[in-house]
Amino acid sequence: MKINVGRVNFYYGKQQALYDVSTRIRQQAVTxxxxPSGCGKSTFLRSLNRMNDLIPGARLEGKVELDGEDIYSDEMDVIHLRRRVGMIFQRSNPFPMSVYDNVAYGVRVNKLARKRLEVDEIVEKTLRAAALWEEVKDRLHRSAMSLSGGQQQRLCIARALAVEPEVLLMDEPASALDPISTAKIEELIYNLKQSYTIVVVTHNMQQAARISDETGFFLNGRLVEFNETKRIFTAPAVRETEDYITGRFG
Ligand SMILES: Nc1ncnc2c1ncn2[C@@H]1O[C@H](COP(=O)(O)OP(=O)(O)O)[C@@H](O)[C@H]1O
Ligand SMILES: [Mg+2]
Incomplete structure (x- = not known):
């Protein structure tokens, strides 16, 4: 197990968004x-790398452990935590700089390499890992904004990978993309799990069934059911899960 979540309650000011959520996230697997929308998926995801800390009035009770270490303890270095637990958003957000510099950014900030040749190597290795190298190798020094939406999203994944994270959190990473780009992202996620622990929010049932090993179903701020994906989609234990995956609501 990579992440252990124990009885998490989460509040935006007085409004509670998560109720008593407990679960475990498996290493080198896709969860x-x-x-339905508004049920707390993004809130939960952001609580795994303390991204919610940035929201005024937000407060978490309970425990989130990464490799057995409480990430909400005072000793936790939050910058380092976010390096270990990277995040990909729904809207790809490349920096307004070249393709190369997007990937090299975190490498330089974190001083993971100094020499130009070393940075070159990391950029190539990471773009390959993000299944983007072949498409951009001849335009590394052009603006990232000149890439297609799907390419930009894979660039953001490359940027996240460049700082050698252990966990990747993805919040609806393909929902703004066309079907071909979506298929590429799905294939990429599937391949990345050999090296990373991945948690992905999706509103696409088929996508969840295709790419994940385990699935959690949230409803009204509660984690109603969590199990192997196969189980969730063939024999859910809870009536609400069945209603949701068969499209009766949401
Ligand atoms: N930054 C925020 N400030 C206040 N309330 C928020 C914020 N983000 C989300 N919420 C509320 O928390 C609840 C869960 O939202 P969210 O985690 O975004 O759900 P989901 O990702 O499943 O759509 C919703 O009621 C939403 O309005
Ligand atoms: Mg969301």
Whole structure:
């Protein structure tokens, strides 16, 4: 197990968004989080690398452990935590700089390499890992904004990978993309799990079924069911899960 979540309650000011959520996230596996909009999926995801800390009035009770270490303890270095637990958003957000510099950014900031040749190597290795190298190797010094939406999203994945994270959190990473780009992202996620622990929020049931090993179903701020993906989609234990995956609501 990579992440252990124990009885998490989460509040935006007085409004509670998560209720008593407990679960474990498996290492080198893909965990999908599904559920209707507003049920707390993004809140939960952001609580795994303390991204919610940035929201005024937000407060978490309970425990989130990464490799057995409480990430909400005072000793936790949050910058380092976010390096270990990277995040990919729904809207790709490349920096307004070249393709190369997007990937090299975190490498330089974190001083993971100094020499130009070393940075070159990391950029190539990472773009290959993000299944983007062949498409951009001849335009590394052009603006990232000149890439297609799907390429930009893979660039953001490359940027996240460049700082050698252990966990990747993805919040609906393909929902703004066309079907071909979506298929590429799905294939990429599937391949990345050999080296990373991945947690992906999706509203696409087929996508969750295709790419994940385990699935959690959220409803109204509660983690209603969590199990192997196969189980969730063939024999859910809870009535609400069945209603949701068969499209009766949401
Ligand atoms: N930054 C925020 N400030 C206040 N309330 C928020 C914020 N983000 C989300 N919420 C509320 O928390 C609840 C869960 O939202 P969210 O985690 O975004 O759900 P989901 O990702 O499943 O759509 C919703 O009621 C939403 O309005
Ligand atoms: Mg969301």
């Amino acid at each position: 999908a989080l599904i559920g």
